[in-house]
Amino acid sequence: MVAVVYWFRKALRLHDNPALIAAAEGASSLYPVYCLDPKTCSRARGAWTNPNRMRFLLESLADLDASLRKLNSRLIVLHGDPVEALPAACKEWSASRLAYELDYEQYSLRRDKAVRSQAEQAGLEVVTRVGHTLVDPEALLLLSRGAPVTSYDKFRGLLAQELKARPVTTLPPPASLPPPGRTAAPHAIPSLEELGLEPMGDAAVIARGGEGAALRAMEAHLRRRDWIASFEKPKTSPTEMLAGGPFDAGAGRSTTVLSPYLTFGCLSSRLLYERVAAVYAEAAPRHSQPPVSLHGQLLWREFYVCCMHATPNYRRMAGNPICRQISWGEDAALVAAWREGRTGYPWIDAAMTQLRREGWIHHLARHAVACFLTRGDLWQSWETGAAVFEEYLLDADEAINFGNWMWLSCSCFFYQYFRCYSPVAFPQKYDKQGAYVRHWLPQLARLPAKYIYEPWKAPIAVQKEAGCIIGVDYPKPIVDHQAAAA
Ligand SMILES: Cc1cc2nc3c(=O)[nH]c(=O)nc-3n(C[C@H](O)[C@H](O)[C@H](O)COP(=O)(O)OP(=O)(O)OC[C@H]3O[C@@H](n4cnc5c(N)ncnc54)[C@H](O)[C@@H]3O)c2cc1C
The missing domain is CATH 1.25.40.80 (Serine Threonine Protein Phosphatase 5, Tetratricopeptide repeat)
Structure with a gap:
């Protein structure tokens, strides 16, 4: 009798899942588990406080559970630090094998090292595969x-x-899986409300999970x-x-x-x-x-x-051998204005609003807001910007996010620091009438197209006519772009 625990982390799928296939080989029972880790789900760490991303995760787990049930299996959700919850589950189910897909993010490497060591000490075979x-x-x-x-x-x-x-x-999805044995607790997928998070409503849904x-x-x-x-x-x-x-x-x-x-x-x-x-x-x-x-x-x-x-210390500037050392400013008020979409530059504020609402913005919008925060206008550290992206993005990925922030801030990979995105001229290339800004910043919706990217230039009579007084209904620019980028 070989009882196996398969630990889903990423790879929330049945198709092309080499670690799952390896887990099932020769198994008499297979327990597919997902562990809701307080370090990645709780308010304290920040990263998973985002209800939008948590919604996406829970939808993905529900979809996975439905697919597993078609194979007479089901998803078992554990709560707690995987370093404690997984060895306890393996013990409860008398498992002799633990399997999972490799993950190279910093927190995952530390967590997996501890889980592996516990499992091996308990005499379990640990099976891993690359799949991401x-x-x-x-x-x-x-x-x-x-x-x-x-x-x-x-x-x-x-x-x-x-x-x-x-x-x-x-690899194709498995045609069958060994059934899980009996478990003491129900281990159901919780709702957003049960995790203490407020749903954001369908208007914020850019992609359903699963x-x-x-x-x-x-x-x-x-x-x-x-x-x-x-x-x-x-x-x-x-x-x-x-x-x-x-x-x-x-x-x-x-x-x-x-x-x-x-x-x-x-x-x-x-x-x-x-x-x-x-x-x-x-x-x-x-x-x-x-x-x-x-x-x-x-x-x-x-x-x-x-x-x-x-790369050691990839998430940071200090101690990161590929990253240029730059004396960035430390101005919490500037960072807050950027994060909350209050810079006074409608294109930047609209993109940051979309990011907070939907958890996704287009690649070039990411370029524009990242350039604006760092070398373009505000001279704030790329680490701060990457942390904000990590909090809001549905697709937050440590390697891609921190790497692109190094790129955009000219800290690594790309060094043409004189090539900055203008928050006025750049969006005009794509959207002369400013429909995107009008959608995300409704207070600017009635402004003539001539002023949509530079509302502070609108005469006061135009501002009154549009029902938007700059400095009252929408902020004045927090920085002079021409001077900052010069
Ligand atoms: C500052 C900054 C931060 C970013 N952070 C992330 C992040 O956390 N997660 C993330 O997935 N992407 C990130 N990107 C890269 C890119 O913007 C997104 O992958 C892309 O916009 C996602 O949309 P898409 O799926 O329609 O991409 P598509 O253009 O359709 O590309 C298909 C896939 O290719 C990959 N990809 C595309 N562009 C890039 C790129 N420049 N670098 C690496 N992979 C890429 C993604 O997996 C993407 O889904 C970031 C870019 C910038 C400038």
Whole structure:
């Protein structure tokens, strides 16, 4: 009799889940568990206080539970620190094997080391597999002789070498799973309210959680074959509005908005890579190429994960060997105004409002607000900005988030610090009438297009006519962009 505990963390899916398949091999009973960790769910740490992301997680768990039930299994939800809850569960169920997918984020590495050590001391076999990325970051580390690779082109060379040796393959979902044995407690999925969080309402829903929704969204995009084949970023629009849109449909979006699914592992990056490759094969030889193509975007993801894996103190400036040391300012009032969308620059404030409401903003909007907070205007540390993004983003991913913040602040990867985004001219390229600003900042809705990105320039009569007095109904700019960026 082999009783196995399979620990879901990311990879909230049945398709292409190598660790789950390995867990089930030769097992007579399999306990699929998810552990709601107070360090990642409680108000104290901040990261999981976000009801939007918690909603996404709970929806993903419900979807996973439904899929497991079709295989005569079910999801068992544990509460508590996994370092205590998992060994206790393994003991209660007399498990002889613990299996999980590897995760290279900083907190996960510390947690997993402690869990593994406890499990091994208790005599359990610990089985792990790579599943979050196209390749094993350890293999890339060997190829780069342990050094972080900070050039995308050099990374592509190493990745190509690794992919030649071990091409991307995906696994189908299991046709059956060993049943779990009896458990003492019910271990049901809690509601948001039971976790002490207030639901945000449907207007804030940009993506429903779960493997089912992820696969439907991917399939909808794959039907747009010409769009997939010719996809080029940054040639996409940061001001399009998605709120309340058909989040499963895919059609019409300027990028895929699959990032929450990839972050939580509701969608395998290898499956997406493989399916996009099939579209390219049909379109051959005419399709876009990395770094701008859709494959190129997945390679950026891979690039940051591998870079993080090779870099000590990746989340910080101090002690981080790839990060430029810069004497950033420390002005809590400026950071609060940026975070709360009160900078007086409508484009920045609208994007930060969308971020707080929906937990997602377009890549170029991320560029604009990150540049504004750091080298562009406010001269505040990228670490502060990354922490705010980590709190609000549905797709918050340590490697991608902290890496992109280093990029945007010219701390690593990119050093053209003189190329700053204008908070006035840049959004005009995409949205002359300011529909995006009007949607997210309704107090500016009646302002003429001429002043929508610079409302402080509107004569007082125009402000009165629009019902928005600058300095009263909407803030004056907290910084003079021309002077700050000069
Ligand atoms: C300051 C800043 C912080 C960011 N933080 C995150 C984060 O925490 N999590 C996150 O997933 N992305 C992050 N990004 C990268 C990028 O903005 C998002 O991945 C993208 O906007 C998600 O939308 P999409 O799924 O429609 O992307 P698409 O353009 O459709 O791309 C498909 C997938 O490729 C990956 N990808 C795309 N662009 C990048 C990129 N530049 N770097 C790495 N991977 C990429 C994502 O997994 C994405 O879902 C950040 C970018 C910036 C500038």
